[in-house]
Amino acid sequence: MDPITIQPIGVVRTPYVEKYDAPRQPEVDDRVDQATIELFPHQNFEQALEDLAGFDRIWLITWFDRAGSWKPKILTPRDRTKRGVFATRSPHRPNPLGLTCVRLIDVKGLVIRVEGTDLLDGTPVLDIKPYLPYADAFTDVRAGWTDDLAATQYTVVIEPDIEAAASELASHARRVLAHDPFPHPYRRIKMLDDGSYELAMKEWRCFYHINGQVVTVTAIVLLP
Amino acid sequence: MDPITIQPIGVVRTPYVEKYDAPRQPEVDDRVDQATIELFPHQNFEQALEDLAGFDRIWLITWFDRAGSWKPKILTPRDRTKRGVFATRSPHRPNPLGLTCVRLIDVKGLVIRVEGTDLLDGTPVLDIKPYLPYADAFTDVRAGWTDDLAATQYTVVIEPDIEAAASELASHARRVLAHDPFPHPYRRIKMLDDGSYELAMKEWRCFYHINGQVVTVTAIVLLP
Structure with a gap:
């Protein structure tokens, strides 16, 4: 299958410059981190952002540009056993795509203010989608090997x-x-x-x- | 910012060949659709899939390869007003990335059986991630303009x-x-x-x- 070429639509701005600065599990970590998404100009993205402000949460699809090479099995921070990388959210995956659901604060022009990201400063943003509870929210589901960790x-x-x-x-x-x-x-x-x-x-x-x-x-x- | 090159990891197999075959809202539609994800061989993806079988749901990040050009404002099927494309899940976006949470049936070698996708047959798959309720499930959130439609x-x-x-x-x-x-x-x-x-x-x-x-x-x- 032919490779796909993607042009980032913007960039993440956060206080996290080095990997060890970033909270590993933003939902558990008690630091409140604010971040902005800056979309690139001259592409009609202002129009494409209309109607986004009514959503409480949005998805960011990003590119882990500092992830390095991928590994089929990964040791995650809270585990003692290596897991298949597709069963983890590790950045060290064949295509280092990031998926984060963040709290939307506001949208002004090409700048989106959000809360709840662990992304490094400068991370390229590939897409933004609204969080739709009917399609995205599933509670009471088994979460595989991570269920044991949570205990x-x-x-x-x-x-x-x-x-x-x-x-x-x-x-x-x-x-x-x-x-x-x-x-x-x-x-x-x-x-x-x-x-x-x-x-x-x-x-x-x-x-x-x-x-x-x-x-x-x-x-x-x-x-x- | 430099463009990013992505090599698909596999392909979606579904009964939906043409756009009008696919259910527009799989969660509302009463058809039960089964699909398989076939990962490409000779890349250690068998190992990368280990531990995935314990999850009830997984994310597929896909590429809408038949989406055509993007538009800043989109008329979605249930609406009468055009919305900013980033406030929709329309495929006609600057980077036509698809994000779907599907029910995982089983994993055998390089083949993953799933339920609940509206993807067209042959859609390239870029990444697979486990669904983690603590990070992904948010009920009781405002869903912007779609809240009015749901009423x-x-x-x-x-x-x-x-x-x-x-x-x-x-x-x-x-x-x-x-x-x-x-x-x-x-x-x-x-x-x-x-x-x-x-x-x-x-x-x-x-x-x-x-x-x-x-x-x-x-x-x-x-x-x-």
């Missing part, structure tokens, strides 16, 4: 003085460790000789131990 | 002898007229001199009148 949630306790000293780092640690506090190739976590753990965050190190589903942070330390 | 539903009464004589045509008429019984450039409906209407279906003609929200079919006639 596990950890409680994170941070000692009060640690929390005060480094509240910003603490909130990062809380977010990361609540999802999965164990070492994993995608996380900067190592197990120490005494069975406790160390998480690296820039030049900071966060020390904690795990007891069942409870993760207790005992220290957040700045490297000398 | 209007017509009751169709077919005279008993007509129904018996032509039950298949009657069910087609019931389906088409319940959505919108008025003349429209996309439907083969005309108003007659006496204020009643005629719907053309292949070599058949269906005559009816409209009284408020009730459409009464008085005759289904085979052309000589």
